[in-house]
Amino acid sequence: MNKQISRRTALGLLGATMTSATALRAMPARAATDGVIRFGGSLGMSGRYAETGLNIRHGYETAIKYINEEKGGVQIAGKTYSLELGIVDDASDPARATTLIQRQVDEGVDFFLGSYGSNVVLPCAGITEAAGKVTVQVGGSADQIFTQGYENIFGFFPRASRAWVTSIEFFKSIEPKPKTVSVMATNSAFSKLNAQAAAAGCKEIGLEVLDVLELPEQVTDSSSALATLRARTPDILITTTVDQNSLVIARQMIATETNVPLLYQFLGPQLPAYRESLGAKADGVVMQLPWDESLEFTDPTFGDTQSYIDYYNATNDRPFSYHTVGASSCITTYIEAMKAAGSVDPLAVRDALDAIDIVTAFGPVNFTEDGDGDPILMGAKIGQVQGGEIKVVYPENLRTAETLYPTPTWAEKG
Amino acid sequence: MTGTLFLQTLVDGLILGGIFSLSAVGFSLIFGVLGVVNLSHGIFVLLGAYLGLALKEAWGIDPLMAIPLVFGALFVLGGLVQITLVSGAVRRGSLMSSLLITFGVSLMLRDLIILVFGPDVQSLSSSWLFDTFRIGGVIVDGARASGLIASLLSLGLLSYVLYRSKVGRAMRATAQQDFAAGLCGIDVKKIYAMTFGVSAGFAGVSGIIVGLINPFTPFDDTHWTLNAFVTVVLGGVGSPVGALLGGLMLGGISTFSSQYVGSLYPNVFIFGALLLMLIVRPNGLLGNAYKGSV
Numbered sequence: 001m002n003k004q005i006s007r008r009t010a011l012g013l014l015g016a017t018m019t020s021a022t023a024l025r026a027m028p029a030r031a032a033t034d035g036v037i038r039f040g041g042s043l044g045m046s047g048r049y050a051e052t053g054l055n056i057r058h059g060y061e062t063a064i065k066y067i068n069e070e071k072g073g074v075q076i077a078g079k080t081y082s083l084e085l086g087i088v089d090d091a092s093d094p095a096r097a098t099t100l101i102q103r104q105v106d107e108g109v110d111f112f113l114g115s116y117g118s119n120v121v122l123p124c125a126g127i128t129e130a131a132g133k134v135t136v137q138v139g140g141s142a143d144q145i146f147t148q149g150y151e152n153i154f155g156f157f158p159r160a161s162r163a164w165v166t167s168i169e170f171f172k173s174i175e176p177k178p179k180t181v182s183v184m185a186t187n188s189a190f191s192k193l194n195a196q197a198a199a200a201g202c203k204e205i206g207l208e209v210l211d212v213l214e215l216p217e218q219v220t221d222s223s224s225a226l227a228t229l230r231a232r233t234p235d236i237l238i239t240t241t242v243d244q245n246s247l248v249i250a251r252q253m254i255a256t257e258t259n260v261p262l263l264y265q266f267l268g269p270q271l272p273a274y275r276e277s278l279g280a281k282a283d284g285v286v287m288q289l290p291w292d293e294s295l296e297f298t299d300p301t302f303g304d305t306q307s308y309i310d311y312y313n314a315t316n317d318r319p320f321s322y323h324t325v326g327a328s329s330c331i332t333t334y335i336e337a338m339k340a341a342g343s344v345d346p347l348a349v350r351d352a353l354d355a356i357d358i359v360t361a362f363g364p365v366n367f368t369e370d371g372d373g374d375p376i377l378m379g380a381k382i383g384q385v386q387g388g389e390i391k392v393v394y395p396e397n398l399r400t401a402e403t404l405y406p407t408p409t410w411a412e413k414g
Numbered sequence: 415m416t417g418t419l420f421l422q423t424l425v426d427g428l429i430l431g432g433i434f435s436l437s438a439v440g441f442s443l444i445f446g447v448l449g450v451v452n453l454s455h456g457i458f459v460l461l462g463a464y465l466g467l468a469l470k471e472a473w474g475i476d477p478l479m480a481i482p483l484v485f486g487a488l489f490v491l492g493g494l495v496q497i498t499l500v501s502g503a504v505r506r507g508s509l510m511s512s513l514l515i516t517f518g519v520s521l522m523l524r525d526l527i528i529l530v531f532g533p534d535v536q537s538l539s540s541s542w543l544f545d546t547f548r549i550g551g552v553i554v555d556g557a558r559a560s561g562l563i564a565s566l567l568s569l570g571l572l573s574y575v576l577y578r579s580k581v582g583r584a585m586r587a588t589a590q591q592d593f594a595a596g597l598c599g600i601d602v603k604k605i606y607a608m609t610f611g612v613s614a615g616f617a618g619v620s621g622i623i624v625g626l627i628n629p630f631t632p633f634d635d636t637h638w639t640l641n642a643f644v645t646v647v648l649g650g651v652g653s654p655v656g657a658l659l660g661g662l663m664l665g666g667i668s669t670f671s672s673q674y675v676g677s678l679y680p681n682v683f684i685f686g687a688l689l690l691m692l693i694v695r696p697n698g699l700l701g702n703a704y705k706g707s708v
Binding site: 045046047048050051053054187213214215216218220221222223224225227228231243244247248251252254255256257271273274277279281410 | 419422423426430528532533534535536537539543544546553555556557558627628629631633634637668669672673676677678680681
């Protein structure tokens with residue numbers, strides 16, 4: 001009996017100590033604020049999209065940490081709120097993501113941050129829309145997300161079919177004028193949709209589309225497609241593949257001496273891992289550039305882009321990517337919308353997001369009527385790897401380097 | 415041009431097949447000797463790639479030079495996994511328990527990789543990686559050529575061990591009849607552990623080759639397990655020559671269907687061939703569909 005009481009007492013003391021410690025640790029943040037704004041959502045922190053998922057999570061965390069710790073929370077309609085992040089791992093799996101999002105909706109979360117990958121964002125948007133909850137996301141741009149009449153979802157990128165506006169204009173601006181183009185895609189909705197949009201845009205400006213080559217969803221061998229390219233070499237090769245597949249294709253192009261005057265990879269070269277893997281061979285590769293650190297913007301939370309970068313680097317070990325900055329700007333956008341609405345009511349915030357017109361560290365934020373990013377204001381810039389760094393080569397008013405075209409062959413790159 | 419394209423496709427197929435063979439031989443050996451369908455095979459392939467990466471980053475060891483170290487490390491790890499975890503499934507003689515245990519092992523090892531290396535895309539690099547050779551109009555790149563050579567050498571070495579050494583004889587005897595092998599004085603438990611170790615070692619070596627050619631993430635293991643399964647069904651269980659033939663067949667089907675039918679369709683032809691083989695010749699080209707074929 002004595003032994004039982006003793007164990008209970010010990011457990012009780014341990015529990016009381018832990019509870020007190022937790023309460024004490026939480027007190028300073030809570031004591032200074034009148035409430036907590038909780039952001040929910042899921043992210044692929046494991047699974048096939050984990051790399052980008054982690055980049056996005058770091059962006060969310062950085063903004064929330066900065067607002068809570070450096071600014072003491074946010075003032076909305078005279079009340080001070082601290083922010084809380086309730087992001088969970090969906091393992092890049094749409095089925096798991098929808099289950100997790102439904103649970104958060106049931107728990108009363110009002111504001112959602114998006115996952116990564118249109119195949120995950122789209123079904124989650126259906127759930128939050130039905131529940132009247134708001135989502136701001138930086139990970140999905142498929143047309144279907146924005147063309148179903150959803151009123152509560154906002155995306156930082158223009159929808160996929162409009163994502164090629166800048167790129168097509170860029171192709172038009174290249175001198176000497178390219179005449180032919182080939183497109184390489186994988187068997188996924190994202191890749192195929194972008195390939196169709198790219199091919200259609202190229203045709204419109206008079207480029208002859210030689211081939212649209214399709215590969216399996218996970219590319220391990222593209223040698224056959226590359227043999228076709230060598231037999232019928234275009235002036236521009238566009239790949240609309242995700243990061244890992246883009247790297248496979250580029251490495252195999254180098255290894256098989258498959259040279260094109262311009263290699264344009266929609267995703268991949270933006271990542272440091274891609275450029276480290278290819279070294280000097282990455283020079284000349286062109287990409288869509290949703291954001292670049294050389295572009296300086298003001299930011300209502302951090303002050304400006306450089307201050308954001310400095311704070312991020314001081315508080316994180318992981319290198320930032322454009323998704324990271326976009327994710328931080330999602331939080332800033334939410335906060336500015338809440339301030340404009342003077343409320344944390346989801347419908348009022350939704351209306352404020354509809355009308356928002358601000359500049360963040362990521363760039364201008366202005367959504368279309370359907371909720372996707374304005375194709376001009378939020379459309380991608382065009383970047384090219386030069387000397388191991390990404391330079392902005394289009395549009396001309398933001399240019400940090402001239403376009404290198406035609407690019408040297410792989411062998412000439414050293 | 416048509417002739418050159420055909421030759422290029424053939425060479426690409428042979429090279430790809432060589433890599434498939436090397437990555438599958440361990441799977442084949444474990445199935446042949448232990449009767450275990452090793453669902454953790456793909457993760458051992460990836461462990462090889464990640465160990466190669468760690469050795470390169472820590473000491474600057476060229477991935478190809480790291481092959482013996484990786485083989486040794488995974489031999490030990492594979493042996494330990496067999497002794498501590500898989501042996502239970504072997505004792506029960508249940509296919510389902512072997513599937514569950516090896517699947518569990520793959521999940522644990524995958525999480526370990528994520529913990530140590532993170533989920534990001536990684537790749538192995540080397541100064542000679544992008545060197546290319548031209549033979550007539552046919553292009554062969556350094557990474558793939560070295561992959562094929564390493565595959566042939568490794569498979570040749572394994573064949574030698576299996577058919578010319580005392581340990582190899584013991585493995586084959588255990589595969590044929592473990593009880594009788596035990597009666598003849600063979601330490602069956604030790605042979606099981608060694609077989610698993612050798613298989614894990616070969617998977618690791620193929621991981622180095624795979625990592626030199628393709629970027630990898632911790633989530634690619636199922637792809638390599640599935641490839642190994644198809645290779646083994648095509649070539650036959652337990653035989654290195656069977657694995658080589660199966661791998662070459664798989665590589666050929668993949669590249670020829672991609673080139674002449676469409677890059678989108680190799681999986682259709684690969685799994686079509688798998689079904690056809692199971693119907694027409696369930697034992698594969700060489701070997702036996704069931705235990706006892708080494």
